[in-house]
Amino acid sequence: MEYTSLSDEDIEAMLGSIGVSSIEELFSHLPEALRLRGRLDLPCLASEEEVIERLQELAGNNSGSHTHTSFLGGGVYDHFIPSVVKHMLLRSEFYSSYTPYQPELSQGNLQAMFEFQTMVCEITGLEVANASMYDGSTSTAEAALMAMRITRRPKVLVSSLLHPSYRSVLRTFLVNSPVVELGLTPGAATNLAELESAVDCETACMIVQFPNFFGTVEDLEAIADICWHKGALMVVVTNEPFCFGVLKSPGELGADIAVGEFQPFGIPVSYGGPYAGFFASRMKHVRQMPGRMIGETVDVKGRRGYVVTLATREQFIRREKATSNICTSQSLFALASTIYLSLLGSRGLRELSEQNLSKAEYAKRRLGEHVELPFAAPTFNEFVYKCPGARGVLGKLARKGFLGGVPLDEHYPEFTDHVLFAVTERRTRDEIDGFADALKGVLG
Amino acid sequence: MDTPEHLKYTTEHEWAKVDGDLVVVGITDFAQDALGEIVYVELPDKGDEITKGDSFAAVESTKSVSDLFAPISGEIVDINEVLIESPETVNDDPYGEGWIAKISPYDRVELEDLMNSDDYNDYVESQFEE
Numbered sequence: 001m002e003y004t005s006l007s008d009e010d011i012e013a014m015l016g017s018i019g020v021s022s023i024e025e026l027f028s029h030l031p032e033a034l035r036l037r038g039r040l041d042l043p044c045l046a047s048e049e050e051v052i053e054r055l056q057e058l059a060g061n062n063s064g065s066h067t068h069t070s071f072l073g074g075g076v077y078d079h080f081i082p083s084v085v086k087h088m089l090l091r092s093e094f095y096s097s098y099t100p101y102q103p104e105l106s107q108g109n110l111q112a113m114f115e116f117q118t119m120v121c122e123i124t125g126l127e128v129a130n131a132s133m134y135d136g137s138t139s140t141a142e143a144a145l146m147a148m149r150i151t152r153r154p155k156v157l158v159s160s161l162l163h164p165s166y167r168s169v170l171r172t173f174l175v176n177s178p179v180v181e182l183g184l185t186p187g188a189a190t191n192l193a194e195l196e197s198a199v200d201c202e203t204a205c206m207i208v209q210f211p212n213f214f215g216t217v218e219d220l221e222a223i224a225d226i227c228w229h230k231g232a233l234m235v236v237v238t239n240e241p242f243c244f245g246v247l248k249s250p251g252e253l254g255a256d257i258a259v260g261e262f263q264p265f266g267i268p269v270s271y272g273g274p275y276a277g278f279f280a281s282r283m284k285h286v287r288q289m290p291g292r293m294i295g296e297t298v299d300v301k302g303r304r305g306y307v308v309t310l311a312t313r314e315q316f317i318r319r320e321k322a323t324s325n326i327c328t329s330q331s332l333f334a335l336a337s338t339i340y341l342s343l344l345g346s347r348g349l350r351e352l353s354e355q356n357l358s359k360a361e362y363a364k365r366r367l368g369e370h371v372e373l374p375f376a377a378p379t380f381n382e383f384v385y386k387c388p389g390a391r392g393v394l395g396k397l398a399r400k401g402f403l404g405g406v407p408l409d410e411h412y413p414e415f416t417d418h419v420l421f422a423v424t425e426r427r428t429r430d431e432i433d434g435f436a437d438a439l440k441g442v443l444g
Numbered sequence: 445m446d447t448p449e450h451l452k453y454t455t456e457h458e459w460a461k462v463d464g465d466l467v468v469v470g471i472t473d474f475a476q477d478a479l480g481e482i483v484y485v486e487l488p489d490k491g492d493e494i495t496k497g498d499s500f501a502a503v504e505s506t507k508s509v510s511d512l513f514a515p516i517s518g519e520i521v522d523i524n525e526v527l528i529e530s531p532e533t534v535n536d537d538p539y540g541e542g543w544i545a546k547i548s549p550y551d552r553v554e555l556e557d558l559m560n561s562d563d564y565n566d567y568v569e570s571q572f573e574e
Contacts, residue, residue: 287484287486312504312505312506312507312508312509313509317507317508317509318509321502321509321511
């Protein structure tokens, strides 16, 4: 096919047929303040070498876990990624392919997605998983929609200790449905008394994060029990699935749907995304699941093969009645997680998980010598500390080479001076001790 | 193509049969053949109130999903639970064991708008010609 850019005559003809006099007029509805007047402010020509130098200089201004000792978490976690993950991903068979539309030709891709689904099921303790979603927030919103389809009920309850960005995406998806946010207890857990009174026979589901945004390990069994009595489903959201190396899985604790983020499994932190969302459910609800799903079968000769299954739920077949308007997946990052987890194995996952837990507990003890730990509830690799003038303290710590956590008051104004602090296996005892000493020094 | 004479037919390839006070509904032999192997039937709930023309159930084959549209307004009083485990019954016996739902109609006069078997045969033939 020949590619020829639009001629002036083409543009005239197109404008004429929609009754607009100029291209400028197409943008006339945009507020004047947002319009670009004049040309883009671009520097004059430079050679490739000069451009690379300039970009490297600019990149040198970035700071992050490669320049500082990072204790940042809040939904994204800094774990070590073996280089084999990247080298496998860069194979062109994987790297260059989008979600396959003649899927059965790509048996290797399908097998990788099938392995991913299997790992999601093993980790969440549920029976069926899809081939991934865009990220944790969209999988959360899709879980709410799925619960509404299953129960045919309109109302969604959500813990205010669900990640603030996830809640924001949820509200966007459910702009026409009642979404009720439940408060928290003084112990930084979802308020179950509020849940008891809010859940009713109009409630499709209760969405709870595990561990929650403050790091607390919620009492899922109690929540599941309250939901069950009213016929509502429990949706469990996890953005640090490493916790399942030491904690019971959502499936074991009564979740109907488990969703969240696989970023901690082999996906770099990189500015907050993109990552890979996971989505798992009980088999009886499989037809209401959104997204792509891969099944294992045999061909006419009895050889093992993989197919896209239950595609009839998807938008390209079911149109407006599809279970979701997303009929793609985050295949490359899901593959990264699959490779990463296959390197770890179940023993490795448990071992790393224990390291996260015990290093965080050690950090609690060291930090507790200098600052207040306001919540006593059990946590995994993330907890909250409180110190006077926290934002100023964090700035001073950054100058000493430490990213000392995420201030909570950005999303929870009532929690001034509270800081969310994550400790992964990458943090050494020396770094934790060094941070505790720096904190002591800054607080004077 | 099998088109029993004692049934009424819709342009969406459902059949309806008067059974005492109730109207039994299913899909036609032509429809099951066109869909191919049926793998899932999404049944309505007992007690659902439906209006003529509403989508009230769906039949899923390996390659597509087709909605069923109510041939008459009324309340769903019974559903064919056999289809939950054995959806292929719709292929095997579309006018008998493969029925989908029983409706208690608000006004049986609505059935008079439907086609008889000769009209339905002509309709299918004309669709096929197109």
